[in-house]
Amino acid sequence: MSSLPRKQSVTAQDVAHRAGVSRAVVSRALSNNGSISPDARERVLRAAEELGYQVNFLAQGLNRRRSHLIGVMVSRISDPFRSSLLDALLGEIQRRGFQALVSEIRSEQDLARTLRRFAQFRVSGVIVTSGQPPETLVNECVSQQIPVVGINRQPDIPFVDYICSDNACGATLAAGQLVGNGCRRFGWLNTSHSTWAGRMRGEAFYQALSTLGVDITRDWQALIAPTEGYDGGFQAALSANEHPEGIFCANAQLACGFLDGMRQRGRHAPDDFQLIGFDNTPQTAQYSYQLTTLHQDVAEISRQALTRLLERAEDPQQPSRTTWVDVQLIHRRTSPLSQ
Amino acid sequence: MSSLPRKQSVTAQDVAHRAGVSRAVVSRALSNNGSISPDARERVLRAAEELGYQVNFLAQGLNRRRSHLIGVMVSRISDPFRSSLLDALLGEIQRRGFQALVSEIRSEQDLARTLRRFAQFRVSGVIVTSGQPPETLVNECVSQQIPVVGINRQPDIPFVDYICSDNACGATLAAGQLVGNGCRRFGWLNTSHSTWAGRMRGEAFYQALSTLGVDITRDWQALIAPTEGYDGGFQAALSANEHPEGIFCANAQLACGFLDGMRQRGRHAPDDFQLIGFDNTPQTAQYSYQLTTLHQDVAEISRQALTRLLERAEDPQQPSRTTWVDVQLIHRRTSPLSQ
DNA sequence: TTGAAAGCGGTACCAC
DNA sequence: GTGGTACCGCTTTCAA
Numbered sequence: 107m108s109s110l111p112r113k114q115s116v117t118a119q120d121v122a123h124r125a126g127v128s129r130a131v132v133s134r135a136l137s138n139n140g141s142i143s144p145d146a147r148e149r150v151l152r153a154a155e156e157l158g159y160q161v162n163f164l165a166q167g168l169n170r171r172r173s174h175l176i177g178v179m180v181s182r183i184s185d186p187f188r189s190s191l192l193d194a195l196l197g198e199i200q201r202r203g204f205q206a207l208v209s210e211i212r213s214e215q216d217l218a219r220t221l222r223r224f225a226q227f228r229v230s231g232v233i234v235t236s237g238q239p240p241e242t243l244v245n246e247c248v249s250q251q252i253p254v255v256g257i258n259r260q261p262d263i264p265f266v267d268y269i270c271s272d273n274a275c276g277a278t279l280a281a282g283q284l285v286g287n288g289c290r291r292f293g294w295l296n297t298s299h300s301t302w303a304g305r306m307r308g309e310a311f312y313q314a315l316s317t318l319g320v321d322i323t324r325d326w327q328a329l330i331a332p333t334e335g336y337d338g339g340f341q342a343a344l345s346a347n348e349h350p351e352g353i354f355c356a357n358a359q360l361a362c363g364f365l366d367g368m369r370q371r372g373r374h375a376p377d378d379f380q381l382i383g384f385d386n387t388p389q390t391a392q393y394s395y396q397l398t399t400l401h402q403d404v405a406e407i408s409r410q411a412l413t414r415l416l417e418r419a420e421d422p423q424q425p426s427r428t429t430w431v432d433v434q435l436i437h438r439r440t441s442p443l444s445q
Numbered sequence: 446m447s448s449l450p451r452k453q454s455v456t457a458q459d460v461a462h463r464a465g466v467s468r469a470v471v472s473r474a475l476s477n478n479g480s481i482s483p484d485a486r487e488r489v490l491r492a493a494e495e496l497g498y499q500v501n502f503l504a505q506g507l508n509r510r511r512s513h514l515i516g517v518m519v520s521r522i523s524d525p526f527r528s529s530l531l532d533a534l535l536g537e538i539q540r541r542g543f544q545a546l547v548s549e550i551r552s553e554q555d556l557a558r559t560l561r562r563f564a565q566f567r568v569s570g571v572i573v574t575s576g577q578p579p580e581t582l583v584n585e586c587v588s589q590q591i592p593v594v595g596i597n598r599q600p601d602i603p604f605v606d607y608i609c610s611d612n613a614c615g616a617t618l619a620a621g622q623l624v625g626n627g628c629r630r631f632g633w634l635n636t637s638h639s640t641w642a643g644r645m646r647g648e649a650f651y652q653a654l655s656t657l658g659v660d661i662t663r664d665w666q667a668l669i670a671p672t673e674g675y676d677g678g679f680q681a682a683l684s685a686n687e688h689p690e691g692i693f694c695a696n697a698q699l700a701c702g703f704l705d706g707m708r709q710r711g712r713h714a715p716d717d718f719q720l721i722g723f724d725n726t727p728q729t730a731q732y733s734y735q736l737t738t739l740h741q742d743v744a745e746i747s748r749q750a751l752t753r754l755l756e757r758a759e760d761p762q763q764p765s766r767t768t769w770v771d772v773q774l775i776h777r778r779t780s781p782l783s784q
Numbered sequence: 785t786t787g788a789a790a791g792c793g794g795t796a797c798c799a800c
Numbered sequence: 801g802t803g804g805t806a807c808c809g810c811t812t813t814c815a816a
Binding site (some may be wrong): 115117118119129130133134137139140161162164165166167168170234428 | 807808810811812
C-alpha cells in the first residue's frame with residue numbers, strides 16, 4: 107500500500123518543450139496535417155515516444171467538434187443474434203480506429219435521452235440497431251451533421267442511411283425450399299409486435315408462396331407468438347391446434363422455442379413438420395436444434411454501416427441510401443435438402 | 446432532399462445572453478455548484494430549456510479532467526453469459542448517469558491499446574470483464590486516478606477492486622448436491638486454458654468432495670475440453686472413455702456441449718450421469734437442456750462494480766477490496782433434488 | 785516551415 | 801450572488 111507517484115498526464119506542451127519546437131508543430135507532426143520539416147517531425151515523434159505522450163481526446167474533440175466516438179444503440183443484448191451483431195459492430199468500429207459508445211434502449215424515452223447524450227459527446231456517427239427513433243429526434247443529429255445509419259430498420263428518414271439484410275430474398279429461399287421439399291400447408295410464425303424486418307420477411311414469404319402456386323387462402327396461416335424470443339415460440343407451438351407442414355419463422359429464438367414446444371407435444375422435425383428460421387445464431391447449429399436457417403452476414407452489415415457513416419461524414423447532404431446485404435440459406439436438419 | 450438548417454449547437458454563452466447573466470452563472474445554475482440566486486437560477490433554467498441547450502461533455506470533461514464515460518472491456522460478447530453480464534453492466538452504468546465505452550478485447554495487444562484509449566477519453570472508471578491486464582499497464586490508470594474494477598478476475602493488483610461470484614461456495618453446493626444424489630464417481634470439466642474463475646471452481650469442487658469423504662484419488666477425474674465453449678464440451682463428451690456419475694462443469698456453454706455430446710453417444714442425464722453447470726444462461730433453462738446450474742447474479746455484480754468505482758473515485762488510495770457475490774443453485778433436470 | 789495567438793465550450797477562482 | 805478571467809489541452813489560421 108505504498109502511495110503511487112501522482113504523475114500529471116503529459117501534454118503536447120511537454121512534448122514541444124522536449125523536442126525544442128512549439129505546440130503547433132507537435133500537433134502537426136501527430137496529425138499529419140499541415141506542413142512540417144522531416145527533421146522536426148522526427149524529433150517530435152521521438153519526444154512523444156519517450157514521454158509516453160497520448161493525445162487528450164476530449165481536447166481534440168472539442169476543437170474538431172467531433173470525437174472519435176461512435177454511438178451504438180442496442181436492445182436486449184442477451185439475445186444471441188443481437189449480441190453477435192454487436193460483436194461484429196464493435197470489431198469493425200475498432201478496426202477503423204473509432205471507439206464505441208454503447209447504450210441499451212429499453213423505452214422510447216431511453217431512445218431520446220440516448221440520442222441527445224450521443225450528441226453531447228459529439229460522436230462521429232450513430233448506429234441504430236433497435237427502436238425507431240422519431241424523425242424529429244434524428245433531425246437533431248442531422249442538423250448537427252452527425253451521420254446516422256439504421257440496421258434492419260425501415261428506411262424512412264431523409265439523410266439517414268440503412269443497411270438491411272435481404273429479407274425478401276431470404277423469405278423467397280425459404281419458400282422455395284419448403285415447397286421443393288414437398289410441403290403443402292405453410293405457416294408463418296412471428297410475434298404480434300414484430301419489428302419491421304420481421305414483417306417484411308412474412309410478407310415476402312407470403313408473396314413467394316403465391317408465386318410458387320400455393321393456394322394462399324387455403325394453405326397458409328399465420329401463427330402468432332404471445333411474446334418475443336424462445337418462450338414466445340414455445341407457447342406458439344403449444345397453443346396451435348393444427349400445424350402446417352412447412353413453417354417459416356421470423357427469427358432464430360422463436361424457431362428454437364417452437365421446435366422445443368413441438369417436441370413437448372411429441373412432434374418432431376423434419377418428420378412431422380419442417381421449419382426454417384432466420385439469423386443463424388450459434389444455438390441453431392447445436393446438436394439439439396440443427397435448425398435450417400437464413401444466415402445474416404453481420405460482418406458485412408457492420409462493414410457497410412461504417413462505410414456509410416464515413417461517406418456521409420464527407421457529404422452530409424447526399425440522398426439517403428439503403429444497402430441490402432445477401433443472406434444465405436444454411437441447410438440443417440429441420441428442413442433437409444430436397445432429394 | 447431539401448437542405449436542412451445547419452444550426453450550430455447552442456452554447457452556454459447563448460443561454461447566458463438570453464437569461465441576461467454571465468456564462469459563469471449559467472454554469473452554476475446547471476451544475477448546482479456555487480452560490481446563485483433563486484431568481485437567476487430560474488431564468489437560466491428557462492432559457493436553457495427554451496434554447497434546447499445541452500452541455501458539451503467534451504468541454505466539460507476537459508475541464509473537470511474526467512468525462513462521464515466508463516470504459517468496459519469485454520471479449521466474445523456472443524457468449525451468452527458474457528452478453529448477459531454486459532447487459533447488466535450497461536443498465537447499471539446508465540442508471541447511474543454514466544455512458545459506457547465498450548471495447549472488445551481479442552488479444553493482449555488489444556488490452557494495452559484499449560486501456561490507453563480509455564485513459565485518453567479521461568474515463569471515470571474502467572471495468573475489466575476479460576483478460577488479465579498486466580500490472581504495469583493498470584498502474585498507468587491508477588496513477589492517473591482512474592479507478593479500475595475487475596469482475597471475476599484474480600484479485601492481485603493494488604488499488605484495484607474486484608467483484609467475483611462466490612465460486613467456492615458454488616462449487617461446494619454442486620458437490621453437496623451430487624453427493625447427496627448418490628453419485629460415487631466425480632468429474633470436473635473445464636478447458637485447458639481456463640480463466641481464474643474456472644480454476645477456482647475446480648479447486649473448490651475438489652476440496653468440497655474430499656471434505657465430504659470422497660476418495661479423491663480413486664473417484665475424481667478431470668475432463669479437459671480441447672476448446673472453449675459449446676464445441677469444447679461436445680468434444681469432451683465424445684472423447685472421454687469412461688464417465689463419472691456426477692460432473693461439475695466450469696461454465697454453461699461447456700455443460701450444454703457436453704450434454705449434447707453425451708446424447709450423441711446415447712447417454713442421457715440424469716439417468717446415466719448427473720451434470721451441474723455454472724452461469725445459468727437462458728439456454729440452460731430451455732426445454733432441450735434443463736440444466737442444473739449455479740446462477741451468477743449479474744445485476745448485483747454490476748451494482749457492486751459501480752459502487753466500488755465511485756468509492757474509489759472519492760478515495761483513490763484506499764486498499765484494494767474484493768467482494769464476493771452469492772451464487773444460487775438452480776435445480777433442473779440434469780441433477781434433480783435428492784429424494 | 786514555424787510560432788504566436790485565437791479559439792473550442794465550460795469550469796472555477798477571485799474580486800467586487 | 802455575480803461577472804471577469806484564467807485556464808483545460810489541442811487545432812488551426814495567419815504572419816513572419
